[in-house]
Amino acid sequence: MQIIIVGCGNVGTTLTEQLSKEGHNITVVDRDPMKAESVANRFDVMGIVGNGASFAVQNEAGIEEADLMIAVTTSDELNLLCCLIARKAGGCNTVARVRNPIYNREITYIKEELGLSMVINPEYAAASEIARLLKFPSAIKVDSFAKGRVELLKCRLGEGSVLDGKPLTYISGGLHCDVLICAVERGEEVFIPSGNFRLQEKDVISIVASSRKANEFFRKIGMTTNRIKNCMIIGGGETTYYLAKQLLPMGIEIKIIEQNKERCNELSELLPQAMIIHGDGTERNLLYEEGMPRAHSFVAWTNLDEENIMLSLFAKSVSKAKTITKVHRIAYDEIIDSMDLGSVLYPKHITAEYIIQYVRAMQNSIGSNIETLYQLIEDKVEALEFRVQEKSALVGIPLMELQLKENLLIACINRRGTIITPGGQDTIELGDTVVVVTTNQGFHDLKDILK
Known part of the structure; x- marks a missing residue:
């Protein structure tokens, strides 16, 4: 185009x-x-x-x-x-x-x-992204496929994880969980794993599952699945306002710390159910007074990257809160990713991703059958959702008989609202949407997955 x-x-x-x-x-x-x-x-x-x-x-x-x-x-x-x-x-x-x-x-x-x-609206889009992350406290990134029926979640395995040293087959055989691990990040390396692949502590794994099955998986491997009951937000900008409007109806208690007194008065009128604190959100004593050690979730959303990073590291050291950190400068993403900051959000990336999804929807109407595309691991792994609109060489053939390209995994099949975690005997049918995870670039059609 x-x-x-x-x-x-x-x-x-x-x-x-x-x-x-x-x-x-x-x-x-x-x-x-x-x-x-x-x-x-x-x-x-x-x-x-x-x-x-x-x-x-x-x-x-x-x-x-x-x-x-x-x-x-x-x-x-x-x-x-x-x-x-x-x-x-x-x-x-x-x-x-x-x-x-x-x-x-x-x-x-x-x-x-x-x-x-x-x-x-970048601020509203960022607020929606934060709200989605708070649904899954263990995840550091959440994307949706199949019109929200399937979640693509990224999480880090902790030290002493029950999955350390276990092959992927243990997830279905030992834990009896119907989830699929579609990508593993280990240091600089990225793997599209097979069933015999062995996980290690500190791996960052990407899983495909429904919301219910994802929460069951997190619970069985000892990760937090409790519903978040309160949220402390540093910075009272527009994103904070939109976020509070989404979280308050869910019964989540909101506490906002903002330096500007005039803005505090505005927020008090706009958000009567939230607690607005006038003060410096970087002051250690204030954070203790306002109950940071008891916070279930913590959002560092000031205009300074350095402040946000410092605040999230502090929140991690004194609480078990789910932390979300705002970062503007994309150039330092490799250094930032190496820190334990919880979920890091780049507002510019969120805005760009929404627009790119619209462009793909336009393309979809002029020949391409990509429904959704996410950069799962920046410039390394993509997750694509294709709609099967016409009879092709893939339809009706068991997946084990297809000659698929290397470094590629069929992660999920959505058949009229029923979500299938695919095995070798499963087939792709007309009208399905199919999620593919791959390190290959430039796919426009489902048949591009074949050798």
Whole structure:
């Protein structure tokens, strides 16, 4: 597809990298010549310097031939204007990043009146991601397939884990759990394991299962499955507001610590059921006074990466809380991943991932049968969900007879809402959706899994 991306910040750069890898023709637009040139050279795409809301600049970027315009500058108004002009000039699909809560309350009206295909609110998306993680206290990352019926969960095996030294066959034979381990990270190495693969303590494993079966598995291997009853949040920004709105109806007690007194007053009016504390969330004594050692979950969501990292490490040392850490700077992800920070969320990645899912849905309507795609392990392992729309060489043949590519695992089959953990005798049928985990790149169709 022909895609124009306006804004070369972290989100724009992440989108350009991922979408150019997938074979789309990308043109990036930014007012800053250095940013536009840097992204264009780095990913070998076309770069244009100028205001993305200018009709002349959009013409230069090829708006008349474009299939999609994505506006992800730091200004909501500029993003909306870019999309409005793109709709009038080229009639293409449009995606706008809009973060102001005032616009968020009117999002349906804005989408309909401006003809937007998608509006993404980064703060709301991040809050939804945190809420999903709190459903599974043992997981450090949660993704969903089969319209939410299947969870793809990532967790770290602790020291002395019951799975240490055990082959994967022990999970079904010894623990009697119907879950599938589809990827294992061990230091720098990544494995798509077979049944004889032996796990070790400190491995990071990715499992595919329904919510109920995942919780049963965590319980049997001694990981936390208790429902989270309270949450302490440091930082009272928009993400915190959206998160509290999602958690309070679930009966979770919310305590927010915020430095700005004016913002505390606002939050007290907006969230009467939550406890709002005016104070410095990095003060050790305050955290003790407010009960950090008894916290079930702890979210470090200030605007400073260093503060968030320090706070999560402190929370880990004094409590058994599920910790969630906000990090902006993507460049240091390898160092950050080596620390025990619980779940680390990069807001820019979350925004980019939602937009990329929309792009794939568009592609799906023009030939590709990918329903969902997640980067399970950055640039190393992908999890893809395919819909079987037509009779092909795979349909009706037992999986053990298929000549599959190396480093590939069929993780799950969804047949009209029934979730099948596949064995050698199972088959893929018309109308199924199939989840595939692989280290291979560039799959567009289910038949690409064959040698």
